[in-house]
Amino acid sequence: MLDSVKLRARDINVYYDKEHALRHVSMDIPDRSVTAFIGPSGCGKSTFLRCLNRMNDTIDGARVTGQMLMDDEDVNDRAVDPVILRARVGMVFQKPNPFPKSIYDNVAYGPRIHGLATSRAELDDIVETSLRRAGLWDEVSDRLLHPGTSLSGGQQQRLVIARAIAVNPEVILMDEPCSALDPIATAKIEELIDDLRSNYCIIIVTHSMQQAARVSQQTAFFHLGHLVEYGPTENIFTTPRETRTQDYITGRFG
Ligand code: ADP
Numbered sequence: 613m614l615d616s617v618k619l620r621a622r623d624i625n626v627y628y629d630k631e632h633a634l635r636h637v638s639m640d641i642p643d644r645s646v647t648a649f650i651g652p653s654g655c656g657k658s659t660f661l662r663c664l665n666r667m668n669d670t671i672d673g674a675r676v677t678g679q680m681l682m683d684d685e686d687v688n689d690r691a692v693d694p695v696i697l698r699a700r701v702g703m704v705f706q707k708p709n710p711f712p713k714s715i716y717d718n719v720a721y722g723p724r725i726h727g728l729a730t731s732r733a734e735l736d737d738i739v740e741t742s743l744r745r746a747g748l749w750d751e752v753s754d755r756l757l758h759p760g761t762s763l764s765g766g767q768q769q770r771l772v773i774a775r776a777i778a779v780n781p782e783v784i785l786m787d788e789p790c791s792a793l794d795p796i797a798t799a800k801i802e803e804l805i806d807d808l809r810s811n812y813c814i815i816i817v818t819h820s821m822q823q824a825a826r827v828s829q830q831t832a833f834f835h836l837g838h839l840v841e842y843g844p845t846e847n848i849f850t851t852p853r854e855t856r857t858q859d860y861i862t863g864r865f866g
Pocket of ligand 1: 634
């Protein structure tokens with residue numbers, strides 16, 4: 613049985629000044645599952661992703677209308693603190709972006725500012741657990757004080773995922789998390805995504821349809837700011853309902 617719905621988008625529109633970049637998007641995103649966003653460059657995938665943790669608030673000229681509910685709470689409500697929201701909805705970007713700090717401090721940073729540990733031992737525990745969940749502990753346990761930037765690209769991306777996990781997120785957004793990685797590092801991240809889905813609602817934007825097919829349970833196809841089709845990944849790739857989806861997945865455009 614499908615888990616409960618974690619996020620409900622209702623008639624979301626996004627404008628960048630006069631450009632209407634995202635048009636009337638409504639969708640339910642389930643918990644404990646991976647949802648992939650696919651579609652040609654510029655179709656609005658990242659724009660929609662940013663609606664989920666209010667990152668569009670930080671862009672000059674961006675305006676969002678409609679409702680975005682997380683567990684029935686409107687994330688755009690004035691009472692919602694965006695800093696706390698962004699801990700609940702973590703984000704991983706295309707290019708790994710560890711802080712210029714040690715591996716330990718990268719992971720400990722969020723728990724420290726959110727006051728999640730009352731002692732050094734507790735903080736050590738959070739750091740270890742997060743690195744283990746991100747599949748990185750065995751590779752870094754003997755050099756926690758080395759700079760995060762000394763790791764390989766794939767390890768840095770797992771460090772950034774550990775950093776997101778450390779503040780107990782409910783949702784993890786990933787915007788093309790493997791596009792800067794080699795195939796082996798990519799396979800490790802995909803395995804990790806598969807491990808993490810039993811605990812989190814994961815949303816991944818990807819250019820790679822093979823990746824969407826490998827890692828996700830639901831796929832949403834966007835085109836020119838519209839959500840064209842959304843459903844179980846298998847159906848989207850084998851029996852799409854819309855001609856535009858069919859054309860995109862068979863490589864006729866994009
Ligand atoms: P995708 O992630 O599918 O490549 P985006 O969400 O990045 O698409 O872009 C959707 C549209 O919004 C594009 O036309 C793009 O130029 C525009 N856009 C995206 N980000 C910004 C921004 N920060 N300022 C102005 N326009 C933007």
